[in-house]
Amino acid sequence: MKRHSFVFGIYSYMTSVLRYCSWLLLPVLALCSLTVIAAPVEGAAQALHLLGYLGADYPATVANGQVTDVGEYREQLEFLTVLQGVIVALPARAERAELEQGVIGLRQAIEQREEGVVVAQQARQLAAILAQAYAVRQAPASTPEPSRGAPLFAQHCSVCHGASGAGDGSAGIGLQPPPANLRDQARLNRLSLYDLYNTIGLGIEGTDMAAYADQLDERQRWDLASYIAGFSAAPIEPGAPMSLAALAAMTPAEVAAEQGEAAAARFRAQRAQPPAQQRGPQQLITHTQTMLERSLSAYRDGQREQAYALSVAAYLEGFELVEGALNNVDPVQRKTAERALMAYRQTLQDSGSVAQAAQRLEQAKVELSKAAALLDSKGLSSSLSFFSSLLILLREGLETILVLAAILAFLRNTGQQQAMRSVHLGWGLALLAGVGTWALAAYLIDVSGAQRELLEGITALFACVMVLWLGVWMHDRRHAAAWQDYIKRSLVGSSGRFGFAVLAFFSVYRELFEVILFYETLWLQAGPHGHGMVLAGAAAALLLLLGLAWVILRGSRKLPLATFFGANAILLCALSVVFAGHGIAALQEAGVLATHPVPFFEFSWLGIHADAYGLAAQAAALVAIVLLFSRSWLSTQRRLAV
Numbered sequence: 001m002k003r004h005s006f007v008f009g010i011y012s013y014m015t016s017v018l019r020y021c022s023w024l025l026l027p028v029l030a031l032c033s034l035t036v037i038a039a040p041v042e043g044a045a046q047a048l049h050l051l052g053y054l055g056a057d058y059p060a061t062v063a064n065g066q067v068t069d070v071g072e073y074r075e076q077l078e079f080l081t082v083l084q085g086v087i088v089a090l091p092a093r094a095e096r097a098e099l100e101q102g103v104i105g106l107r108q109a110i111e112q113r114e115e116g117v118v119v120a121q122q123a124r125q126l127a128a129i130l131a132q133a134y135a136v137r138q139a140p141a142s143t144p145e146p147s148r149g150a151p152l153f154a155q156h157c158s159v160c161h162g163a164s165g166a167g168d169g170s171a172g173i174g175l176q177p178p179p180a181n182l183r184d185q186a187r188l189n190r191l192s193l194y195d196l197y198n199t200i201g202l203g204i205e206g207t208d209m210a211a212y213a214d215q216l217d218e219r220q221r222w223d224l225a226s227y228i229a230g231f232s233a234a235p236i237e238p239g240a241p242m243s244l245a246a247l248a249a250m251t252p253a254e255v256a257a258e259q260g261e262a263a264a265a266r267f268r269a270q271r272a273q274p275p276a277q278q279r280g281p282q283q284l285i286t287h288t289q290t291m292l293e294r295s296l297s298a299y300r301d302g303q304r305e306q307a308y309a310l311s312v313a314a315y316l317e318g319f320e321l322v323e324g325a326l327n328n329v330d331p332v333q334r335k336t337a338e339r340a341l342m343a344y345r346q347t348l349q350d351s352g353s354v355a356q357a358a359q360r361l362e363q364a365k366v367e368l369s370k371a372a373a374l375l376d377s378k379g380l381s382s383s384l385s386f387f388s389s390l391l392i393l394l395r396e397g398l399e400t401i402l403v404l405a406a407i408l409a410f411l412r413n414t415g416q417q418q419a420m421r422s423v424h425l426g427w428g429l430a431l432l433a434g435v436g437t438w439a440l441a442a443y444l445i446d447v448s449g450a451q452r453e454l455l456e457g458i459t460a461l462f463a464c465v466m467v468l469w470l471g472v473w474m475h476d477r478r479h480a481a482a483w484q485d486y487i488k489r490s491l492v493g494s495s496g497r498f499g500f501a502v503l504a505f506f507s508v509y510r511e512l513f514e515v516i517l518f519y520e521t522l523w524l525q526a527g528p529h530g531h532g533m534v535l536a537g538a539a540a541a542l543l544l545l546l547g548l549a550w551v552i553l554r555g556s557r558k559l560p561l562a563t564f565f566g567a568n569a570i571l572l573c574a575l576s577v578v579f580a581g582h583g584i585a586a587l588q589e590a591g592v593l594a595t596h597p598v599p600f601f602e603f604s605w606l607g608i609h610a611d612a613y614g615l616a617a618q619a620a621a622l623v624a625i626v627l628l629f630s631r632s633w634l635s636t637q638r639r640l641a642v
Contacts, residue, residue: 043086044130048131050082051130053204054079055122055124056195059190060187077111078206080110082205087099087130098129138249140244145226148223149224156215157224159171188252189232190251191251194248194249196228226274239266247274250267252268281375284321284322286372287318289368291311291318292311292341295311295348296361308348314341315589322375324388324391325388328391333370337364342597385533386533386536389536390544392537393542397541398545399575401548401549405548423501427508430507431512434515435512435516458587464576464579580620581607581615585607593613598611
């Protein structure tokens with residue numbers, strides 16, 4: 001009966017794990033997918049599209065106060081009416097009244113037949129206010145590649161616009177209005193790359209220009225926009241690379257007005273062939289500072305939710321990615337800067353005064369500037385590159401290797417070779433999934449820092465429950481007698497083996513995506529001369545982790561069954577407490593949970609943070625361990641009494 005109970009228990013455990021994983025994974029993936037594709041504010045992109053169209057096409061309809069194209073001029077007025085309706089329907093913001101008045105002023109300018117330069121400038125100014133007020137992202141998530149846009153143009157656009165984009169396609173004959181001449185430099189000078197992207201996705205109402213948002217994904221539309229921008233660009237030396245945000249949001253006309261025609265020519269060349277964007281420490285810290293300024297501006301305007309969201313994004317999409325490098329240079333400064341950022345976020349969360357928020361922001365900016373100065377070098381030294389790389393993998397991989405080694409030692413000692421292969425399959429798939437997630441985030445979709453931390457937080461808490469359950473299960477069966485022969489014939493079912501694979505998958509995937517991002521930043525900071533040391537540090541860390549696993553596997557053979565099960569149980573239960581702290585911290589960094597700083601020591605390797613919620617979660621895990629182990633002890637005492 002004991003043997004049967006033992007086998008039934010482990011089978012029930014793995015079946016439950018499998019079911020739990022299946023139901024948990026679906027909402028996680030669905031949540032990440034929905035947040036990736038969700039638009040920031042419904043209607044804002046349409047309003048920007050209309051403003052871009054007005055600014056680009058109006059100048060050709062009026063000359064010297066006289067209408068030169070009656071049909072096009074009437075269409076401008078119609079689009080203005082649509083624009084007014086879209087602006088009024090937008091969610092309330094402090095800037096909305098200014099936008100409404102701006103559209104009225106734009107209508108008056110068009111009705112008075114002002115010169116095209118004046119109207120185009122008014123439209124661009126309104127677009128800038130609108131984009132900032134509603135936090136519309138006007139830059140692509142990854143660098144556009146016009147080479148991928150060329151076949152898309154041939155497939156979807158050339159039939160009307162012609163093979164060379166001159167508007168002379170066979171299907172465009174007789175269309176009113178006729179297809180746009182995409183080689184008209186004067187018109188393209190008034191359109192930003194984002195305007196082109198928006199037009200491709202939304203189309204132009206009242207014309208034969210269809211919307212392609214349902215046929216082309218976001219990346220394809222950016223690739224196509226960049227390819228179209230190349231029709232009006234001359235093949236010249238592009239000069240120093242500009243930021244992707246500037247290339248997407250600005251127009252050549254704006255660049256020409258500010259810096260001259262030579263700069264505009266270089267701008268046209270770069271947006272037609274955007275340079276690969278580097279996310280080095282300086283760029284990431286600058287991004288954090290910019291987002292914080294936007295956050296404070298939103299807070300001043302009473303947009304508290306948006307201000308808080310921007311403060312979360314400022315940390316996750318900027319500073320967090322340089323924390324590893326900064327920690328290796330000056331861990332005290334890393335912690336000081338992180339606390340300053342969290343203090344500013346806490347002020348927003350507590351509805352503090354604008355003056356208090358501004359003061360906290362200035363403190364955060366001072367600490368960020370200190371961090372930037374520490375990281376401002378042509379590259380890390382060889383020794384620092386090596387140890388930075390070693391510590392990243394060692395720090396992030398230690399918990400994972402302990403879990404995997406404990407599971408493999410248990411399965412090997414119980415003769416479960418098939419289940420061991422499932423574990424290897426699970427962590428192997430996790431490696432592929434981690435690399436695949438990074439590739440998607442870098443090249444196809446925009447996985448924000450909040451989504452990354454949300455996924456990490458959920459998987460960490462899930463891992464906490466799983467390893468706690470497994471640890472207690474092992475502790476309960478440490479005194480099982482005469483089980484080994486029978487266990488060799490158990491767990492051969494596909495569901496049991498798959499359960500072990502899922503456990504291994506989550507253990508490895510939990511932080512792999514973030515590890516890759518840390519190495520990406522370190523690779524840039526180390527510079528070409530330090531790449532070899534980065535690889536050497538990663539290899540050394542991998543050897544240390546594998547050595548630790550070998551020691552656990554080797555040492556477990558020499559331990560008596562009860563001692564081995566007991567040691568494994570204690571290790572897994574301790575890791576469940578660590579995972580609880582990590583999970584809560586990740587959800588707080590994602591902005592899902594609030595923070596509540598308390599006077600307490602910190603030890604991030606063990607997931608211990610000076611925060612009431614994180615400490616409460618770890619305390620709950622400890623209480624669960626005590627209760628479950630007490631139950632086991634009482635059951636043992638009752639059996640002995642019988």
